[in-house]
Amino acid sequence: MTPLQQRTVRELVLHIRQERYPAGHHLKASFLAEQLGVSRSPVNAALAHLAELGVLEHDRNRGFFLRCPADELDSALVALVGGSEDPLYQRIVDLRLARQLPDKVLESDLMRLLDTSRANLGRVLSRIQEEGWIERRAGQGWEFLSLIDSRQAYEESYYYRLALEPAALLSPDFRADPAELAECLRQQEFIAESGYLSMTPFELFEANSHFHETLALWSHNRFIHQSLVRLDQLRRLVEYRQAARRAPRREQALEHIAILQCIAGGELVEAAALMRRHLNQALRAKREFRLEP
Template sequence: MSLTPLQTRVTREIISLARRDDMAEGERLAESVLAERIGTSRTPVNVALRYLADMGVLVHDHNRGYFLARPARELNDIAKQFFEEPDEPLYLQIAEDRLARRLPDVVSEADLMRQYNVARSVLRKVLSLMQEEGWLERQVGHGWQFLPMIDSVEAYEESYFFRAAIEPTGVLSPSFKCNSVELAQLRRRQQYIVDGGYLTMTSIELFEANSELHETIAKWSGNRFILQSVRRTDRLRRLVEYRQAKARKPRQQQAIEHLAILDAIGSQDLLKAAGLLREHIEGARRAKARSAEIFMTDTERV
């Protein structure tokens, strides 16, 4: 059974949710709940569930639905199969070529089709995704223009300075309102990382768990511009973060700090939460600046 790119993404998201929630053997995976959390219709979710059942990850009861065949924390082999690279290899290749200065500021679809040996329909899907993520735009009449992205150590640090300014501000916003259900889910996922998940989770899983927490807190601010800004920054730094995480440096301390921020929010001490969030982002900036410099240098040598 082969999967479409959408079905592959949904399958990956189901595995990710099960692992981040540290689900136990026998826990039920409801189609409607998964569709809502992933943000898709139930059709691709149903296909993904059947695929995972065929793989032995899930068991299917025709009357009751799908259930985990083994604990989610034992799905390391399955996770690696789906998380070694992002959804679209062409996306990753174009991004890395741009980081390495192998692509000019302006490119044409014809040149990219020849360079990567792909059909126009496949290329346009990837270019549209890049346009949505804010680092590529279509030129009037002809070609595509690359926009500024995190392609240097300076840009990487700038992204952290920006986040340190905007994310704590969101926590102190008059419209900030924490969702208790989401808070419990975030806390459970971060605790899983602290308890050893950081040793077995893939680089993509680690990044997605991180971005989910920061974007959820930004959403609680009630300020659409803060949420949009945090989401866009996460997308722009995703490629660098994926590559850094492959070094398998423990993310346990990062998750411990996340838990402290969530605890402060849960106790409604928003001033403390904002301070902890700012310290967390500043600490991450200092810790990652050196590894980002190594990554950028290695990329330029490729």
């Protein structure tokens, strides 16, 4: 499978579990493509792959159906998330987090170091560029951008979020979408009830990002939303690794629920205060945790 198809498989299983679909649920490619933000082609490939694994049942005339309830997909999801990443991409991630790659690199040097072809390397570098942690230099070669991969970088990112996210809730144009609010609340309640025990680091990080980015979107301030999305892109690589070493945090979901309940009741000043407290607590937890690439 291509890297895009592999990512679509992971995101599709995550979507199924978040929506808590029952056994027999009909999975429509057009709807899933819209939900996942991709074309129908990788969705169709992902559905076919899940059918081969026995997760879905395929009827030629009617389409794809879930074989078992979404809550029973834990073991399948762990296998998919843990084993389907592009090896070349993963090698670059590991070398970069271990600080074994310089900030500025030439494609020829990377090809020798990674023992790969220019075509394969170009494909992976294009993906990394889309994710926002490398850019092509005006003259020659590539330059890696900063990642949130140290204690100092973590603290800087949280001080930035402390200035940004409470302000988003107090924006004069802040308006919560009722359907999105209900979906966010349902997702966080699922995590707090039992989901935190079985969800993978990938799922937990994406659910957390979805919560914070949705609230930023409701501010109707494009700069706040774009800044937070960019920050999450920088956090993703190292957060997956750190989350795998930490005990799951039910408290985080409970704090999210309290903020959402304030928003639902129109208590935005209280929601902003809770958000500030929530981020301060997360900052303290980061200080106590030893960061290991």
